Amino acid sequence: xxxxxQKIKIDLSGYGLNSDQKDEVADxxxxxxxxxxxxxxxxxxxxxxxxxxSYKESLDFKVAGKSAxxxxxxxxxxxxxxxxxxxxxxxxxxxxxxxxxxxxxxxDGNIRGTYGKPTPDPKKARDFxxxxxTELSKIIRxxxxxx
Amino acid sequence: MSGQRQFANIIKKLEKSVEQAISxxxxxxxxxxxxxxxxxRTRLGYGVKDNLQAKTRLARLSPGYxxxxxxxxxxxxxxxxxxxxxxxxGQMLDSIISETKDRTIIIRPTGRRNDGKxxxxxxxxxxxxxxxxxxxxxxxxxQLEFKQIVRFYRKTFGDLLRKRKVI
Numbered sequence: 011x012x013x014x015x016q017k018i019k020i021d022l023s024g025y026g027l028n029s030d031q032k033d034e035v036a037d038x039x040x041x042x043x044x045x046x047x048x049x050x051x052x053x054x055x056x057x058x059x060x061x062x063x064s065y066k067e068s069l070d071f072k073v074a075g076k077s078a079x080x081x082x083x084x085x086x087x088x089x090x091x092x093x094x095x096x097x098x099x100x101x102x103x104x105x106x107x108x109x110x111x112x113x114x115x116x117x118d119g120n121i122r123g124t125y126g127k128p129t130p131d132p133k134k135a136r137d138f139x140x141x142x143x144t145e146l147s148k149i150i151r152x153x154x155x156x157x
Numbered sequence: 158m159s160g161q162r163q164f165a166n167i168i169k170k171l172e173k174s175v176e177q178a179i180s181x182x183x184x185x186x187x188x189x190x191x192x193x194x195x196x197x198r199t200r201l202g203y204g205v206k207d208n209l210q211a212k213t214r215l216a217r218l219s220p221g222y223x224x225x226x227x228x229x230x231x232x233x234x235x236x237x238x239x240x241x242x243x244x245x246x247g248q249m250l251d252s253i254i255s256e257t258k259d260r261t262i263i264i265r266p267t268g269r270r271n272d273g274k275x276x277x278x279x280x281x282x283x284x285x286x287x288x289x290x291x292x293x294x295x296x297x298x299x300q301l302e303f304k305q306i307v308r309f310y311r312k313t314f315g316d317l318l319r320k321r322k323v324i
Contacts, residue, residue, distance in 0.1 A: 042324050073197070086197065086212075152322070
């Protein structure tokens, strides 16, 4: 199965945000995603499944100084650094990865649990790309409070 | 000079020195973070041809050199005979430090190795390549590493530190 373009569209209509505020919200959404992933949690706040035995025993795992108990989806750190604002309209922002990029492929492997295989495995999936309503409301309240 | 003006001057001086101290501390920490990124990426087998470009796989090792590495007793545990990651004993990458001079961060190999050669010379030898030896350029910062450094700075010293309640 081909790699999917990993992106999320977030509806910001109805909050009365101006253009700068939407930029700020988008920036904070990305930061929230990166921080939550760094804490080992998926987009719903659930713990990521553990790393496989073979990955934990790999040379990449060792040279990157990773710890077996900390599942944070960071080997080089490039995948999370590659999350960006792809589009902004009057009603929404789209956040995700550059289509066709190596980082999009890595993200897709994690999100769908494919990891280079043709079939997704939901048990192994680590869907980090998203934000809950509660998280979004908190960010919007924060941005609006700075007016 | 009035007491009020004198006080204002003291505050100004204090602000300046605090600002400088923060900048120095920030630069030092950012330097260490950047150094770690360069070393880790190289150990993972990637180089960066020029600053702010994408990382690329380091050129493969020649079969002859792989054979030599298989026989080498002191091969670092951070590599394997076939892995191209600028690691044989590991001394060159281990020697890399970051230092700050005049608000500039310098990341460079330092010191001498067990065999008496300088680590800087070994790094140069790898980066420059030769007639039958590909260049393996690694002492650069990639675009995504730069983003990681900016985020580290924002989170540790900048605006994201103030916004941590929501992130």
